[in-house]
Amino acid sequence: MNSVVAADYSIPANGDVTEVAPGVLWLRMPLPFDLDHMNLYLLDDIDGWVVVDCGLGNTDSQDVWERVATEFLNGKPIKKVIVTHAHIDHIGAAGWLCRRWNVPLWITAGELQTGQEYFHASEDSVAQLRAEKSRFLHRMGMSSEQSAGVVDLSSSIATLVQPLPVDQYEIQDGMKLEIGNRQWRVIVSEGHSVAHASLYCEALGVLISGDQVLPRISSNVSVRVDNPEGNPLLSWLHSLERMKELPEQTLVLPAHEYPFHGLRQRLSELDLEHRDMLTRIEQACTEPQTVMQLVAVIYRRKLSLFDQLLAGGECLAHLHYLLAEQRIRREEGSDGCLRFTR
Ligand SMILES: [Zn+2]
Numbered sequence: 072m073n074s075v076v077a078a079d080y081s082i083p084a085n086g087d088v089t090e091v092a093p094g095v096l097w098l099r100m101p102l103p104f105d106l107d108h109m110n111l112y113l114l115d116d117i118d119g120w121v122v123v124d125c126g127l128g129n130t131d132s133q134d135v136w137e138r139v140a141t142e143f144l145n146g147k148p149i150k151k152v153i154v155t156h157a158h159i160d161h162i163g164a165a166g167w168l169c170r171r172w173n174v175p176l177w178i179t180a181g182e183l184q185t186g187q188e189y190f191h192a193s194e195d196s197v198a199q200l201r202a203e204k205s206r207f208l209h210r211m212g213m214s215s216e217q218s219a220g221v222v223d224l225s226s227s228i229a230t231l232v233q234p235l236p237v238d239q240y241e242i243q244d245g246m247k248l249e250i251g252n253r254q255w256r257v258i259v260s261e262g263h264s265v266a267h268a269s270l271y272c273e274a275l276g277v278l279i280s281g282d283q284v285l286p287r288i289s290s291n292v293s294v295r296v297d298n299p300e301g302n303p304l305l306s307w308l309h310s311l312e313r314m315k316e317l318p319e320q321t322l323v324l325p326a327h328e329y330p331f332h333g334l335r336q337r338l339s340e341l342d343l344e345h346r347d348m349l350t351r352i353e354q355a356c357t358e359p360q361t362v363m364q365l366v367a368v369i370y371r372r373k374l375s376l377f378d379q380l381l382a383g384g385e386c387l388a389h390l391h392y393l394l395a396e397q398r399i400r401r402e403e404g405s406d407g408c409l410r411f412t413r
Contacts, residue, residue, distance in 0.1 A: 075286045075337050078322055078330035086135040088113070088143040091330055092275045092322060094251045096143065100126040100135055102160055105375075106288075109160050109326050112279050113143075114250045119150030121250050123270065123279050124326060128163035128233035136168060153177040153242065155281030155326065156264040157186035159231045166233035175238035177248075179259055181266030183239060188297070189232040201226075207296045211383050212361025212408045220376045242268055255279075258314065262307025263290040271317060278317060278334065279324045283310065286323070286331040289344055293384025294391060304345060304392040311338045345389070352389045356399050359410035362387050 083089045085101040085108065094115035099108055114121040126132035140149070149172040154162045157178070165186075169176050178186065188200075201222050208218035242248070244259035248270070255270040260283050270279040282290045292307045314334070321334045331337070348369070355368045366374070366382045374382055390411050393399045399411050 074340065075331040075333040077286070078332060080330060082329055086138060088139060091324060092277050095275065095277060097324065097330065098139060100132060102127065106327060110324065112324055116150055116251045119148045120144055121151045121153060122149055122168060123153045124155055124161045124281065125152065125164040125168055127160055127231045128167060129231055132164040133167060136164065148172055150174055151177060154182065155269065156267040157182040158264060158282070159228055161326065162186050163232045166235045169236035169238065175240050176236050177240045177242050179243065179266035179268050180241050182264060185265055186235055189229040190234060204296050207299055209407055210409050211387060212363035213383070217379065221380050224376055260310035262292050262303045262310055276318065276320060277322045277324060281326045284314065284323055284334065284337055285325045286328050286337065288328065289341055291381050291385055292388050293381065294387040302391045302395050304388045305395065308342060308345065311342050314338055349389050349393060352386065353393055353398055353413060356411050356413040359402065359412045361408050361410055362390065
């Protein structure tokens with residue numbers, strides 16, 4: 072079931088811009104992935120623009136930004152760059168944008184730490200991180216071939232992030248940012264990433280939701296290698312609940328797909344989807360299963376290497392939630408793999 076109502080705007084062509092609320096521009100940025108686009112937003116701040124999310128750190132994004140600056144920004148400069156979170160499509164071009172317009176980056180402390188992890192000072196730290204990731208993936212039941220592929224893939228993905236700027240300002244939950252004579256409140260959520268920032272403007276009735284709420288697809292919620300015992304699904308479900316405080320008529324501007332109405336309904340659907348997956352995973356644990364064995368049962372289709380990583384991380388997040396609720400047990404086999412049983 073999907074009950075959101077797409078807002079009445081046609082989707083801009085790749086690299087084009089549409090105004091979706093007074094002083095709020097929607098920029099459609101192409102991505103070279105299965106999910107082939109993202110939505111970025113530009114907020115009119117009187118004598119300049121505030122950018123929310125940036126695209127990948129590649130020349131394609133830079134070309135789009137240069138064209139947008141020439142054609143859509145009325146000759147006004149970019150004054151501030153905000154990123155909702157440190158995933159590559161959101162933060163990739165941030166360093167380049169900040170240097171190009173000589174402006175600071177605004178980001179939560181948790182996301183800044185994640186963003187800095189794309190850059191490793193020494194070869195030793197790279198080798199150590201690769202070893203940690205391989206061990207993490209092995210415990211999930213990935214073959215050494217699969218895990219080597221995944222580790223290589225994450226290293227190559229990290230090259231799509233430009234070095235971060237020196238000037239960084241922290242945004243925090245509840246903070247109000249004054250942009251174009253309007254206040255935008257920062258709402259920090261945990262689960263999809265460490266400290267994801269959404270921006271809500273009461274005067275406009277607009278929520279820039281980043282990856283926190285998408286109209287049709289569900290954001291990935293994964294256990295991360297830097298927090299291998301974490302319970303991100305618990306945080307995620309709490310954060311969905313918290314967002315229900317926002318008015319139902321809010322116009323939601325998400326980072327993927329399309330702007331929509333029907334926020335509370337969508338939050339309830341996302342909650343239900345995860346609870347349904349918890350039940351399915353619990354039921355599949357009739358005998359000891361590794362994470363990747365459960366992925367095969369739950370997803371029932373051939374997954375690309377990248378999707379295996381997302382699916383494995385997400386399955387593990389659900390398993391950790393079930394473990395915390397004592398609905399399943401976990402044991403470590405002599406092969407070093409974790410197995411889960413009802
Ligand atoms: Zn994301």
